[in-house]
Amino acid sequence: xxxxxxxxxxxxxxxxxxxxxxxxxxxxxxxxxxxxxxxxxxxxxxxxxxxxxxxxxxxxxxxxxxxxxxxxxxxxxxxxxxxxxxxxxxxxxxxxxxxxxxxxxxxxxxxxxxxxxxxxxxxxxxxxxxxxxxxxxxxxxxxxxxxxxxxxxxxxxxxxxxxxxxxxxxxxxxxxxxxxxxxxxxxxxxxxxxxxxxxxxxxxxxxxxxxxxxxxxxxxxxxxxxxxxxxxxxxxxxxxxxxxxxxxxxxxxxxxxxxxxxxxxxxxxxxxxxxxxxxxxxxxxxxxxxxxxxxxxxxxxxxxxxxxxxxxxxxxxxxxxxxxxxxxxxxxxxxxxxxxxxxxxxxxxxxxxxxxxxxxxxxxxxxxxxxxxxxxxxxxxxxxxxxxxxxxxxxxxxxxxxxxxxxxxxxxxxxxxxxxxxxxxxxxxxxxxxxxxxxxxxxxxxxxxxxxxxxxxxxxxxxxxxxxxxxxxxxxxxxxxxxx
Ligand SMILES: Nc1nc2c(ncn2[C@@H]2O[C@H](COP(=O)(O)OP(=O)(O)O)[C@@H](O)[C@H]2O)c(=O)[nH]1
Ligand SMILES: [Mg+2]
Ligand SMILES: [Zn+2]
Numbered sequence: 001x002x003x004x005x006x007x008x009x010x011x012x013x014x015x016x017x018x019x020x021x022x023x024x025x026x027x028x029x030x031x032x033x034x035x036x037x038x039x040x041x042x043x044x045x046x047x048x049x050x051x052x053x054x055x056x057x058x059x060x061x062x063x064x065x066x067x068x069x070x071x072x073x074x075x076x077x078x079x080x081x082x083x084x085x086x087x088x089x090x091x092x093x094x095x096x097x098x099x100x101x102x103x104x105x106x107x108x109x110x111x112x113x114x115x116x117x118x119x120x121x122x123x124x125x126x127x128x129x130x131x132x133x134x135x136x137x138x139x140x141x142x143x144x145x146x147x148x149x150x151x152x153x154x155x156x157x158x159x160x161x162x163x164x165x166x167x168x169x170x171x172x173x174x175x176x177x178x179x180x181x182x183x184x185x186x187x188x189x190x191x192x193x194x195x196x197x198x199x200x201x202x203x204x205x206x207x208x209x210x211x212x213x214x215x216x217x218x219x220x221x222x223x224x225x226x227x228x229x230x231x232x233x234x235x236x237x238x239x240x241x242x243x244x245x246x247x248x249x250x251x252x253x254x255x256x257x258x259x260x261x262x263x264x265x266x267x268x269x270x271x272x273x274x275x276x277x278x279x280x281x282x283x284x285x286x287x288x289x290x291x292x293x294x295x296x297x298x299x300x301x302x303x304x305x306x307x308x309x310x311x312x313x314x315x316x317x318x319x320x321x322x323x324x325x326x327x328x329x330x331x332x333x334x335x336x337x338x339x340x341x342x343x344x345x346x347x348x349x350x351x352x353x354x355x356x357x358x359x360x361x362x363x364x365x366x367x368x369x370x371x372x373x374x375x376x377x378x379x380x381x382x383x384x385x386x387x388x389x390x391x392x393x394x395x396x397x398x399x400x401x402x403x404x405x406x407x408x409x410x411x412x413x414x415x416x417x418x419x420x421x422x423x424x425x426x427x428x429x430x431x432x433x434x435x436x437x438x439x440x441x442x443x444x445x446x447x448x449x450x451x452x453x454x455x456x457x458x459x460x461x462x463x464x465x466x467x468x469x470x471x472x473x474x475x476x477x478x479x480x481x482x483x484x
Contacts, residue, residue, distance in 0.1 A: 064147070071163045073165055113164070184292065195224050222240055222256040311367065314386075396455055396458060401464060
């Protein structure tokens with residue numbers, strides 16, 4: 001695996017020790033490189049078990065009470081390795097909902113599904129870790145008064161946190177979607193099927209994507225262990241260990257599970273709990289929102305006076321937003337050959353399917369605006385950034401960045417070296433949830449200039465993913481840092 005840079009040597013295996021390690025790595029990243037995401041830049045209090053939004057008292061949270069998700073956990077890995085199955089096991093939701101996804105049996109869009117993590121204070125780890133949906137299944141037929149009853153000992157389970165899975169598609173043609181998903185992830189599971197040789201092309205490409213975007217908190221999941229013998233599982237485990245060596249996932253635990261047979265899920269949840277804490281965020285930062293979907297919620301034939309405004313869905317990167325706030329959306333909409341920033345007012349907010357007054361970072365947030373719904377219909381605003389008026393990063397038609405290329409093209413099953421960038425070469429660029437393309441117009445030492453077909457709204461210093469055409473598809477070849 002190319003583009004490696006292990007920041008620390010591995011010294012510990014116990015979850016709590018590894019948690020400290022990861023915390024240290026983040027501090028290092030913060031001071032030496034800087035990152036585009038508030039979720040990584042504000043981590044580093046040294047309290048790795050800090051899952052709290054400061055204003056929230058977890059002990060008081062009761063079953064059935066709605067709490068907004070506080071973190072996005074991505075799934076990543078090769079197609080068919082079980083990302084959507086595992087997400088469904090933990091959340092109770094099958095994220096492949098679109099008709100084409102159902103027909104083709106693969107994930108095409110980003111899926112979002114929430115899971116409530118619970119812990120039994122009496123049982124010992126890892127058996128004390130549950131999700132609400134797992135508890136419900138384990139208690140089926142018993143239905144105790146308290147739905148948060150430990151299926152093992154009958155004690156009361158405690159609320160840990162609600163997290164959102166951002167389920168990525170694994171197919172090689174859908175890398176752009178995966179890359180926009182990565183921009184929303186605070187941590188990730190890398191799924192690797194035990195019944196295939198490791199690594200498969202998108203196992204490598206997805207891990208490279210996580211590494212390049214600065215997603216450092218990773219738990220590696222060896223799935224489908226029910227399909228192989230013990231010896232095969234051990235052999236595959238060794239391949240996984242060899243593969244992650246020297247990558248950002250080098251210190252990550254590798255947890256053998258079966259998503260279908262619910263084997264070892266508790267241990268995986270323990271690692272998620274210990275190694276992927278909710279980033280500590282400053283709520284006073286400028287609000288920034290990455291749009292990952294957008295719709296027109298009106299039924300055809302709705303009378304104009306009853307029309308509801310355009311809806312955008314995505315995640316709050318930083319800050320907070322409340323009903324009635326004015327926002328702007330960039331790049332906005334195209335009028336002639338110009339992009340016009342949209343401004344509007346928030347009519348209502350939802351977290352998952354629950355109405356909320358204020359939305360924080362974490363999970364899928366829906367914002368109903370006063371925009372003409374034709375502007376937001378059919379995902380037209382994907383890749384836009386929303387913020388309070390006057391606070392968004394500049395809109396750029398031209399990107400000037402420092403490129404860090406991989407040695408090898410990772411998303412393909414044979415070896416192809418990444419040759420240097422060329423003048424006039426077309427590239428695909430991912431910045432946040434935006435996917436755009438452009439042509440290299442200038443190549444200087446340490447500086448690449450690309451004229452974009454469609455502008456993007458990005459901060460100086462933020463990271464972009466660079467893909468080039470290799471064997472007829474855009475494949476990830478490196479990362480860039482915006483210079484000016
Ligand atoms: N035997 C077995 N099959 C699994 C397991 N996890 C997923 N699968 C199957 O693998 C196939 C692909 O799963 P899916 O979740 O769609 O993979 P994705 O492309 O990574 O999202 C489906 O037929 C699943 O039923 C597992 O743990 N054991
Ligand atoms: Mg899937
Ligand atoms: Zn218990």
